[in-house]
Amino acid sequence: MDKIAVIGVAQTPFSPNKSGETYADLAYEATTKALEDAGLAIADIGNIITTSNDFWDGRTISSMAVGDSAGAAYGEGKNISTVEGDGTLGAFYGMTRILSGSYESTLVLAHSKLSEGNNHLITNAFFDPTYERAIGMDSLTASALQAQSYYNRYKIPPRQSALAVVKNRANAIRNPNAHLQEELTIEDVLRSPQPAPPIHEMEIAPESDGAAALILTTESFAKKHGAKPVWIEGVSFCAEGHRLGERRLWESPALRQAAQKAYKMAGIDNPRKDIDVAEIYEACSYQELLWSEELGFCAQGQGGAFIESRATQLKGELPINPSGGCLSAHAIIVAGLVRIIEAVLQLRGEAVNQVEDAKRALAHGQYGLAGQSHCVWILGKN
Amino acid sequence: MVKKNLNLLTLTNGESFQPFRYALGSAGARFFQELKDNNRFMGLRCAKCEKVYIPPRNVCGPCFEPLKDWVQVGPEGSIYSFTVLRFAFIDPETGEKKPVPYGYGFIRLDGASTNLQHFLELPKNGDLKIGMRVRPVFAKNAQGNMRDIVHFSVDGA
Numbered sequence: 200m201d202k203i204a205v206i207g208v209a210q211t212p213f214s215p216n217k218s219g220e221t222y223a224d225l226a227y228e229a230t231t232k233a234l235e236d237a238g239l240a241i242a243d244i245g246n247i248i249t250t251s252n253d254f255w256d257g258r259t260i261s262s263m264a265v266g267d268s269a270g271a272a273y274g275e276g277k278n279i280s281t282v283e284g285d286g287t288l289g290a291f292y293g294m295t296r297i298l299s300g301s302y303e304s305t306l307v308l309a310h311s312k313l314s315e316g317n318n319h320l321i322t323n324a325f326f327d328p329t330y331e332r333a334i335g336m337d338s339l340t341a342s343a344l345q346a347q348s349y350y351n352r353y354k355i356p357p358r359q360s361a362l363a364v365v366k367n368r369a370n371a372i373r374n375p376n377a378h379l380q381e382e383l384t385i386e387d388v389l390r391s392p393q394p395a396p397p398i399h400e401m402e403i404a405p406e407s408d409g410a411a412a413l414i415l416t417t418e419s420f421a422k423k424h425g426a427k428p429v430w431i432e433g434v435s436f437c438a439e440g441h442r443l444g445e446r447r448l449w450e451s452p453a454l455r456q457a458a459q460k461a462y463k464m465a466g467i468d469n470p471r472k473d474i475d476v477a478e479i480y481e482a483c484s485y486q487e488l489l490w491s492e493e494l495g496f497c498a499q500g501q502g503g504a505f506i507e508s509r510a511t512q513l514k515g516e517l518p519i520n521p522s523g524g525c526l527s528a529h530a531i532i533v534a535g536l537v538r539i540i541e542a543v544l545q546l547r548g549e550a551v552n553q554v555e556d557a558k559r560a561l562a563h564g565q566y567g568l569a570g571q572s573h574c575v576w577i578l579g580k581n
Numbered sequence: 582m583v584k585k586n587l588n589l590l591t592l593t594n595g596e597s598f599q600p601f602r603y604a605l606g607s608a609g610a611r612f613f614q615e616l617k618d619n620n621r622f623m624g625l626r627c628a629k630c631e632k633v634y635i636p637p638r639n640v641c642g643p644c645f646e647p648l649k650d651w652v653q654v655g656p657e658g659s660i661y662s663f664t665v666l667r668f669a670f671i672d673p674e675t676g677e678k679k680p681v682p683y684g685y686g687f688i689r690l691d692g693a694s695t696n697l698q699h700f701l702e703l704p705k706n707g708d709l710k711i712g713m714r715v716r717p718v719f720a721k722n723a724q725g726n727m728r729d730i731v732h733f734s735v736d737g738a
């Protein structure tokens with residue numbers, strides 16, 4: 200693969216209700232900040248990818264609706280294309296467009312405002328209308344089913360998943376973009392109500408509003424523009440079957456496969472040793488444990504013991520979500536792109552909770568019910 | 582018995598609906614406030630290309646510049662394009678079927694560079710034509726939304 204660089208990153212602050220701003224306003228904020236970060240003007244950008252979901256935006260062709268704010272109408276207009284899904288998938292598409300040889304640079308944008316809709320109804324609409332929707336299934340119910348089957352299979356005690364909340368919300372205290380920042384104890388988490396057992400209220404990622412953008416370029420473009428590049432060493436995107444009832448919910452073959460492919464590209468044999476910091480997409484606390492297993496950081500069924508060992512703390516052997524992760528800021532669609540952005544900041548040495556001497560970082564995004572599809576990125580400093 | 586059930590080939594969605602709270606943004610909020618309080622159309626002008634946007638938004642796409650200069654446009658204007666609807670569809674705002682026929686068109690308000698979409702009252706005499714002058718008829722109880730304009734009328738414009 201030709202070398203692809205990330206040379207500009209930006210995110211808006213995330214908060215529960217940006218009622219004063221439209222999607223387009225958030226998109227413009229992220230786009231202009233990313234251009235500034237890269238030291239570029241909109242005229243320098245070769246093509247644009249926007250990422251969104253029509254149901255959450257409450258309209259169709261939501262991705263094109265932010266075109267003006269993403270610079271797609273600049274001058275005579277630019278090539279713009281779209282992805283419905285997580286921001287990591289938008290970035291994946293943006294990268295492939297450069298690899299096609301057609302463009303030297305891609306601006307990837309993601310936006311979302313969960314405050315405008317009803318997340319239960321919207322994610323209920325993901326389900327099959329004939330058999331599932333009328334029962335009232337939604338993303339939280341799906342996650343609860345997954346947590347239940349994972350805990351049951353490996354006898355994970357509730358305190359181990361609660362640890363992810365305690366760690367991530369504390370990490371978020373220094374992150375000015377985070378939506379939730381708090382010192383919690385395991386008891387606080389386990390005392391919170393259970394809207395869908397075994398999941399506690401505090402174990403659910405918040406519903407945030409916000410946007411993020413990044414700029415991908417060829418090696419020669421990055422050099423020509425004197426940018427501070429971070430390099431893509433490996434990336435893979437895999438999805439498993441759609442029907443929830445037909446999946447083995449205590450495992451994630453799609454994530455396992457995506458991770459193994461990305462590691463192979465990057466020449467990684469031992470991810471726990473070869474990766475210095477990871478930003479992963481946990482929509483609920485238990486997912487940080489389960490995804491750690493499938494990413495190969497620990498053996499299957501050992502996700503609880505792994506977090507309990509303190510290996511994933513800021514000063515641990517492999518810090519996970521030093522930014523605070525999705526448990527602290529969660530604009531669906533945007534959240535995965537923020538994982539890449541936080542990984543880039545770590546490799547630049549500019550992160551809020553900087554991991555010392557970070558040379559290689561992993562970023563992970565997911566999309567769909569209970570982690571149906573996964574995208575894994577390996578980023579390097581050199 | 583099975584044969585009888587083969588009539589069940591579709592399933593009705595039921596009474597479910599999607600509630601949304603769409604942000605107006607600073608531009609939309611000002612536009613509707615002026616419309617409601619003063620029956621006035623306010624647009625935003627691009628300092629670079631001088632295009633006046635109605636309804637207003639915060640970015641000029643072609644220039645990629647933020648918009649800040651408010652200008653009053655209209656209230657009269659001319660028909661940019663139109664159609665006459667003769668089939669009724671459910672109005673997404675009211676859930677009611679609007680009596681047919683009625684006019685629908687793009688109105689270029691005086692001083693604006695973009696078109697406003699709204700209902701057109703069918704003239705008492707003759708037909709609608711592109712370029713005809715129109716004036717807005719405002720609702721008695723303004724709410725701060727597009728329904729504050731009943732329609733645009735060619736009569737008296």
Ligand SMILES: [Zn+2]
Nearest residue numbers: 627630641644
């Ligand atoms: Zn302009």
